[in-house]
Amino acid sequence: MADMPLSPPEPGSADDVVRSWDARADHYLRLFRHELDGKPFDVDALNAFAGRVVEGGRVYDAGCGPCGHVTELLTARGLDVLGIDLSPRCVALARQERPGCRFAVMDQRDIAGERLDGLVSYYSLHDLPKKELAGTLTSWAAAVRPGGQLLIVAKEGTRDGVINDPLGGDLRVYWAEFTECELRTAAGGAAFRVDDCTVREAYDNEIPTRRIYLAATRVGLAPPPCRSRRP
Template identity: 70%
Template sequence: MNDSASEPGSVFDVARSWDARADLYLQLFRHEWDSKPFDRAVLAEFAGRVGGGGRVCDVGCGPCGKVTAMLVERGLDVLGIDLSPRCIELARREEPECQFEVRDQQDVGRAVQGGLLDGLVSYYSLHDRPKRELPSTLAAWGEAIRLGGQLLIVAKEGTSDGVVGDPLGTDHRVYWAEFTAQELCRAAEAAAFQVDDVTVREAYADEISTRRIYLSATRLARA
């Protein structure tokens, strides 16, 4: 294994850390959406913007697969992807009617064969990778989404960008990146998205005490 492959926040590192923690995450958060009406409303609004039958990718779907499942219930054609084979294994078990695949979120174009996407959802998929990768990640998403297609990013607000103790409470050290709304807006606009809405909410009592950013955007033609 070369040095870059084992660096904190690398593809290998993220897959390894989530393989080790996927079962615990599922145990802790299998039913988290039951107490998140705001987030359910955000996803419903996103599904409405995309329209019935729209092709969508849920990047960083995790072991629960709930975002993928909720969008499928709203009539969308959804593929959930994640770097962690264990996350995908568990997601397939939890939501057997949905489609899941092991794939890097920066390689989303190859994950969705058969034309450009009508939309993409990133629910906390950005915090495992270094902040310097934000522009290239959003550029990759932009290339995979059709003109007029929809983007929804949900991220934790802050300035962290490095290795921390696992927020899940294990003895693992994991990469943890946070963002400001301005950083997300700039990166989205540079990747040829029009930012339509940015909302910030406080953490719920049972969440990590960090505010959440919700960014909705539309894919534009490049200049």
């Protein structure tokens, strides 16, 4: 009897993240190897995060991707950083690109029980269905000690589903965007105090979507829920 073809993974699942990123990791690396060179706002946000973490603090770069550039920047600032990613290909490439940094294959949605001084999510949430946002932030809160720091960088919008890969090619990938209020609500519900939330326009060489930068501190109790703000 012939083997039955394998069913494709559920969109947005861990297996789907591995499928999509193993397939496009090399292409992504070619496009974004030196991404931070042209993004001064992002470099400032990452440096500010590093300045809020205790010296030598233990930090996860969640969804580090194949470039490992965020892991390298934070390591250079004196932090004990581990870049984590579900894609084995991303981790393998990151280790080649940044041999002085540490990387591991891990699921950012399942890190409760770690003892971290901080966590950075630099565009790592757009692979996850919005229904998993609250649970993911809760896992991060369970991994980050009280007083620890969080930085989320995400694309602003309302999309939540499978689309053609924005990076080009013929892949279909899961793509989620978030509003400022959605991120504030999820962070607050997971016992993070939002200290700052800034939105910037896309640079000329970026996907034309505004970016959200949310900085927060892990606290013992959750603050009140978000109320939408009008500009």
